[in-house]
Amino acid sequence: MSLSEFDLIDRYFAHCGALRPDVELGVGDDAALLIPAAGRRLAWATDTLVAGRHFPEGADPAAVGHKALAVNLSDLAAMGAQPAWATLALTLPEAEEAWLTGFAAGLCDLATEHEVALVGGDTTGGPLTVTVGVAGFVDRPLPRGGARPGDGIWVTGELGGGGIGLEVVLGRLTPGDADGEVLRERYYRPQPRVRAGRALARRATAAVDVSDGLAADLGHILAASGAGATLELVDLPLVPAGVRAAGEEVARQAALAGGDDYELVVTLPPAVEEEAVAAVAETGGTLTRIGTIDPEPGLRGRGADGHVALLAAGGHDHFRRDP
Amino acid sequence: MSLSEFDLIDRYFAHCGALRPDVELGVGDDAALLIPAAGRRLAWATDTLVAGRHFPEGADPAAVGHKALAVNLSDLAAMGAQPAWATLALTLPEAEEAWLTGFAAGLCDLATEHEVALVGGDTTGGPLTVTVGVAGFVDRPLPRGGARPGDGIWVTGELGGGGIGLEVVLGRLTPGDADGEVLRERYYRPQPRVRAGRALARRATAAVDVSDGLAADLGHILAASGAGATLELVDLPLVPAGVRAAGEEVARQAALAGGDDYELVVTLPPAVEEEAVAAVAETGGTLTRIGTIDPEPGLRGRGADGHVALLAAGGHDHFRRDP
Numbered sequence: 001m002s003l004s005e006f007d008l009i010d011r012y013f014a015h016c017g018a019l020r021p022d023v024e025l026g027v028g029d030d031a032a033l034l035i036p037a038a039g040r041r042l043a044w045a046t047d048t049l050v051a052g053r054h055f056p057e058g059a060d061p062a063a064v065g066h067k068a069l070a071v072n073l074s075d076l077a078a079m080g081a082q083p084a085w086a087t088l089a090l091t092l093p094e095a096e097e098a099w100l101t102g103f104a105a106g107l108c109d110l111a112t113e114h115e116v117a118l119v120g121g122d123t124t125g126g127p128l129t130v131t132v133g134v135a136g137f138v139d140r141p142l143p144r145g146g147a148r149p150g151d152g153i154w155v156t157g158e159l160g161g162g163g164i165g166l167e168v169v170l171g172r173l174t175p176g177d178a179d180g181e182v183l184r185e186r187y188y189r190p191q192p193r194v195r196a197g198r199a200l201a202r203r204a205t206a207a208v209d210v211s212d213g214l215a216a217d218l219g220h221i222l223a224a225s226g227a228g229a230t231l232e233l234v235d236l237p238l239v240p241a242g243v244r245a246a247g248e249e250v251a252r253q254a255a256l257a258g259g260d261d262y263e264l265v266v267t268l269p270p271a272v273e274e275e276a277v278a279a280v281a282e283t284g285g286t287l288t289r290i291g292t293i294d295p296e297p298g299l300r301g302r303g304a305d306g307h308v309a310l311l312a313a314g315g316h317d318h319f320r321r322d323p
Numbered sequence: 324m325s326l327s328e329f330d331l332i333d334r335y336f337a338h339c340g341a342l343r344p345d346v347e348l349g350v351g352d353d354a355a356l357l358i359p360a361a362g363r364r365l366a367w368a369t370d371t372l373v374a375g376r377h378f379p380e381g382a383d384p385a386a387v388g389h390k391a392l393a394v395n396l397s398d399l400a401a402m403g404a405q406p407a408w409a410t411l412a413l414t415l416p417e418a419e420e421a422w423l424t425g426f427a428a429g430l431c432d433l434a435t436e437h438e439v440a441l442v443g444g445d446t447t448g449g450p451l452t453v454t455v456g457v458a459g460f461v462d463r464p465l466p467r468g469g470a471r472p473g474d475g476i477w478v479t480g481e482l483g484g485g486g487i488g489l490e491v492v493l494g495r496l497t498p499g500d501a502d503g504e505v506l507r508e509r510y511y512r513p514q515p516r517v518r519a520g521r522a523l524a525r526r527a528t529a530a531v532d533v534s535d536g537l538a539a540d541l542g543h544i545l546a547a548s549g550a551g552a553t554l555e556l557v558d559l560p561l562v563p564a565g566v567r568a569a570g571e572e573v574a575r576q577a578a579l580a581g582g583d584d585y586e587l588v589v590t591l592p593p594a595v596e597e598e599a600v601a602a603v604a605e606t607g608g609t610l611t612r613i614g615t616i617d618p619e620p621g622l623r624g625r626g627a628d629g630h631v632a633l634l635a636a637g638g639h640d641h642f643r644r645d646p
Binding site: 024025028029030031032033034035036038039041042043044045046047048050051052053054075076078079081085087088089091119120121122124125126127129131133135138141143144207208209224 | 347348351352353354355356357358359361362364365366367368369370371373374375376377398399401402404408410411412414442443444445447448449450452454456458461464466467530531532547
């Protein structure tokens with residue numbers, strides 16, 4: 001079929017996500033017109049998913065739509081922001097109705113869940129690439145550079161599901177049905193920790209989301225804070241389906257270097273640990289202590305035997321890896 | 324060479340464009356932190372350029388960087404907004420230093436010229452695609468739906484340079500050196516009419532920028548306003564180099580359906596015409612009357628002989644055209 005650019009936006013994305021009173025003019029004009037909340041800062045992030053790199057060619061379009069927004073909401077979550085508005089720049093080889101319907105459903109359902117309005121966008125022909133932009137409001141920002149020696153390192157939810165999920169999606173690992181489904185969902189439908197991010201915003205000294213693997217992403221906190229860290233490797237909250245499917249060692253490696261988990265890693269001064277755990281629990285989430293910020297630079301890991309070794313800085317590099 | 328994603332952003336885009344006091348945190352964290360101006364609305368737009376579709380493979384990277392920002396600033400101009408912040412999502416096959424240096428120079432120079440700060444972005448591997456997001460402040464917005472019968476239709480600058488310029492770039496037209504250079508520049512380095520847009524914001528009833536050709540873009544105003552229009556075809560301000568290179572008929576066709584001109588088309592009630600022309604002149608621009616808004620739907624053109632004919636709605640469709 002041949003839908004023009006204008007039909008596409010109007011037809012699939014004109015009423016996408018939440019209806020918000022702060023959107024004066026949404027999809028369909030040269031630019032969206034928005035009313036920022038008085039006295040609040042704005043957080044703005046953008047992230048791209050490329051077919052064959054961030055998701056396999058032929059992936060369920062609803063999963064692609066979900067993930068394209070989820071990875072961006074995860075960036076806002078890591079800043080302690082409350083998401084409000086999103087834009088979509090969609091490049092696709094052809095305007096296939098079934099694909100677009102599924103994609104829009106995946107993206108717009110997640111937008112509605114987080115009270116986000118899609119306010120504008122652009123569709124163009126070309127290799128399948130999805131760039132979403134998101135903006136939201138911040139009262140107490142959570143930058144990367146505030147970690148201090150003695151702070152505990154904490155992580156929401158479970159790690160390793162994204163990396164092992166990709167192996168399942170690619171057919172390189174074949175766990176039982178139930179575990180396979182859990183792991184595929186972890187890869188395709190990460191849940192951005194927006195509520196946990198807001199709960200932590202008043203308490204954490206630094207935060208980052210785990211998109212490229214714990215080691216690389218925690219590394220950003222360390223670099224920005226001028227500090228080092230020691231991780232308690234046995235304390236990493238590994239996704240149980242991943243441990244069953246691939247074994248504990250592989251699951252731990254996936255947590256450290258696999259990426260695609262979209263959990264939040266935060267640093268907490270000991271005095272606020274208890275209330276932070278309670279605040280995240282109130283949002284329905286969990287928080288696990290996995291290490292400590294050190295004055296000495298470098299990222300170390302302590303194993304089950306008590307030995308400490310330097311961890312490779314590695315992690316996901318978007319110029320190297322193909323799913 | 325193998326630069327990772329993080330190196331790329333830090334190295335080429337960390338200090339890109341203007342230094343602005345309303346940027347609390349720019350490139351390098353999970354999200355940018357921005358301080359919206361109190362009491363002003365925000366205009367937000369995003370547009371994608373795809374290699375082989377919006378510019379030829381092998382195009383000068385500085386021109387690609389310029390154009391990727393320019394087409395977005397043009398959207399803000401058509402809303403009467405003053406640009407402030409931009410994000411860049413860059414997908415590229417490999418991290419080539421020379422290409423990135425040129426691209427960044429083209430984008431960041433134009434950002435500086437318009438006092439825009441690049442505040443965030445994402446780089447990823449894949450087919451060359453550039454998505455820029457821009458946001459700015461609006462006092463009196465210029466939506467598309469306000470045109471009224473009797474309003475004059477006016478356009479900034481000159482038309483047809485984008486469409487004929489593409490023919491020159493592709494080697495399908497070989498004018499003399501000076502004209503060739505002018506036309507190539509029109510295609511590669513459109514000048515977004517930001518100052519003219521702000522000058523018109525207090526006066527025009529509707530506005531749109533000419534990205535897809537005058538007929539298609541004016542069509543958006545007509546559809547949103549529930550009106551029709553008659554264009555005086557002999558009054559279209561055609562770029563003289565284009566008329567010399569391709570003849571008047573082809574140049575007029577390029578103006579109507581070629582796209583890539585990034586001039587503003589606005590509708591002005593007769594009472595404000597004079598002051599609007601003067602206000603745009605003060606910004607160094609020109610404004611030419613090219614037609615009238617009619618109560619009857621449809622877009623008509625009056626030729627040199629006085630005959631009026633319906634114009635095809637046509638124009639640029641991003642799913643059909645390849646440069």
